[in-house]
Amino acid sequence: MLFGREAELGLMAAFARGAPEFGPVLLFSGEPGAGKTALLDAGAEQAERAGRRVLRATALEYEADLTYGALNLVLHPLLDQLPALDEAHRHAVAVICGLEPGPPPAQLLAGAAALALLTRVAADRPLMLVVDDAPWLDLASAMALAYVARRLRDAAVRLLVAARSELENVFVRSGFDAHVLPPLSERSADALLADRFPALPANVRRRIRAEALGNPLALLDLPAALDADPRPLTDTLPLTERLTALYARRLRDLPGGTRELLLFVVLAGAENSMTLEQCTRMPTGQDDLAPAERAGIVRLNPRSGRLEFRHPLLRSAVVELSASEERRHAHALLAEAFRLDPQRRAWHLGQSASGPDEDVARLLEAVSGDLLHAGNSTRATAAMLRAAELSPARADRARRVARAAYLGSHVTGQLQAGPRLLVDAQPEPDGAPSLAAVTAAAYQLLNGEGDASSAQRLLVAALDALPGPLDAADDPTVEALHTLVAVGFYAGRAEFWADTHRQFARVLPELPELLALLDVAFGDPARGDVSVVGRLDAALDGLRFSSDPVRITRVATAAAHLDRVGRAREPLWRVIDDGRRGGAVAKEIESLFLIGLDAWVRGRWDELEQVVDDGLRLCDELGYALTAAPGRYLRAMADAARGREAVADEAAEQLLLWAAPRRLYTLAAYASHVRCLLQLPHGRFESAYRHAASVSPAGTLQPFLPHAVWLVFDLVEAATRSGRTAVAAAHVRAAEEAGLGLLSDRLGLLVGAAGALTDPADWRDRFDLVLAASGAERWPFDRARVQLVYGEQLRRAHAPADARAQLAAAVDAFRDLRAAPWAGRAVRELRAAGGIDPGGDELTPQEATVARLAATGLTNKEIAAQLYLSPRTVSTHLSRVFPKLGIGSRGALRDALERRRH
Incomplete structure (x- = not known):
């Protein structure tokens, strides 16, 4: 093929x-x-x-x-x-x-x-x-x-x-x-790699695609070269002999000074971040560039003063054709040239070393952290591995390899390579593993296997072995505690958090601000207060100029339950773009799901489906089984709201099956939320109540199970509609006493509406108040749900005119979201209130024709060709047909049309 x-x-x-x-x-x-x-x-x-x-x-x-x-x-x-x-x-x-x-x-x-x-x-x-x-x-x-x-x-x-x-x-x-013959398109190149090398990690596939520039031979040969070279991806990729011969043909005919200059250019990154004048402070001169320009190997960009190679793999060929001694000599000269730039100096010192050197290893270890904070996660991992190679002491080598394994699985998406590195991270046979090794192993167990219990035992045992209070700047300890927080979140069990808080008090009494925010705002927002909101907003503002993918995703994660992820959208997209270039791929996954969460609450469900599907594909490719759970939850919520009920229910079942043997209560809460949302639009309130109460019993907000915050309105609605008014009122009191409505505008809307539902006296004023609140329109699905229950209350209170206004607005909002089941419920209530469906339930002649053709199995493109329309117009007609027929998918068209005909 x-x-x-x-x-x-x-x-x-x-x-x-x-x-x-x-x-x-x-x-x-x-x-x-x-x-x-x-x-x-x-x-x-x-x-x-x-x-x-x-x-x-x-x-x-x-x-x-x-x-x-x-x-x-x-x-x-x-x-x-x-x-x-x-x-x-x-x-x-x-x-x-x-x-x-x-x-x-x-x-x-x-x-x-x-x-x-x-x-x-x-x-x-x-x-x-x-x-x-x-x-x-x-x-x-x-x-x-x-x-x-x-x-x-x-x-x-x-x-x-x-x-x-x-x-x-x-x-x-x-x-x-x-x-x-043009280069292969990005899509064709990706399809070729996926077909020939299905096990190739996504970040490696992206890097190969970027370097090959659509050249089929490069696409087929680079994976073999990488497989033979176990080093992490760095600035240049290794080449096979065939590729070296292909791209080196012109290089061998160049003068020695020109080849030396090109080697300096590649090793210094001159074509990316240095001007030629900076690079040519080396022993070679700018005049040596002319033969390479005449041979069509490079060109000088007159605007930036930087070099551009005709093909990225020519850079690799320059390195492949050089001798190791030439490379070490060039790196030594570059280290001297960059003596005022600590990061570059340390990197080049590390590459110029020919044997163990603890001073250089220590420099590289420090630089690895700086590179990570600067957003260069790939080189940060490579620097840590090089520091391990240069470590004279076995214990230092083991610790640094473990840190590289953690960076690989936690940041760059190399979860599957972690076990091999952790084998190399073993200290002396009678020595205890370093805290870095334990943290890497715990992360591996949690995100790969979902084994929260084993991960927690490992971390607690390693932290218990540490002496008394440590400095908050102790990076291994802070990372271990961050991992412990992640374990506690997925486990969703109070005893896990008790151990976590014991370690906080013993090891780091003065928590770093970000860890403290995650502990409260993310781990248990119901026990937070308004001051958390201000601290969180300050942290979000600080992301404006940050390039650190770990910090960006952690701050955005802390904002998740307080509906503030939207303030981190731009930094999160920077992380996603970096991952797509082969950098922080693991953080890219988290960022995609965080963007998906913001898209869910803001009613941008088309965006949700796109970004979440991208993240789930990466999880499947890279083996991040547990990391995929939030994405599967979000996708199931959108499917449920849009009427793809069988798909959503199957996703909930899979979440539950995965959670049960591992006792991951958060995943069980995900499944219950999805199934609750499936029941509510159809009026199955008894079942909806059972699902909501399984997450948090009525009258309480389950400690350390933050998902309970998102289910307050669902539980209260299901309770009141199933005759449990006292229970519903108790749950509203719990939410109000916790101050949930003060933590975000969206929670204020939902908690306020829940209070209106349970207030027999002032319910109209309370509904009017929450719907008129500033910012309520930013949450279109939640606002429409409030308008729906308000309209239902008004109709039952014999105020049909007011009911029709609320219900008609809800119908329009649900249809804009393509939330067919909810639109169906609102339309039924509107008709019962004597209203007329604002969108009408009669199909126009054009809509009927499109629907009949779609029911036969034709694609939008095929329908468009028959009717002389654009595929986009066909899609628009179908988006109007589905809610009118009360269905959520193309597969239900035939039966719906048949029912309408009869």
């Missing part, structure tokens, strides 16, 4: 069939590795299927001086037809093929003889001549084949030719146009 070459395959198929619009030659050109040979192979197969006999010749550079060598390959299979030619042509072919002695025939005679033989053979069966690497044809063969091509008069003989675009070839000089 040739990915991304559909257009070229179509051209060759028509050419092989003898389509009249083609001339006698179809010529493809492209850069080395563009897939020309694979394309010719496919063309040969197509020609044989079209009934043609295929003759092949591959030109070789070392045979360029062999007279008629390539023509010999073409004509040799046809020698059985030699007696049918006249004597002059017969003798010329016999000499070319080595059957008879004599001097090589003149080019004109050779061309005429070849034409005569090919025409004779094609009279019995059409021919396809396939010529690869045309620029390497020996001159005599090239002239003879060009002679044949220019004199063919029908489609019985055709030539399929490939040539490198940077080299001249005889067919272009003879006037035949070349079809240039």
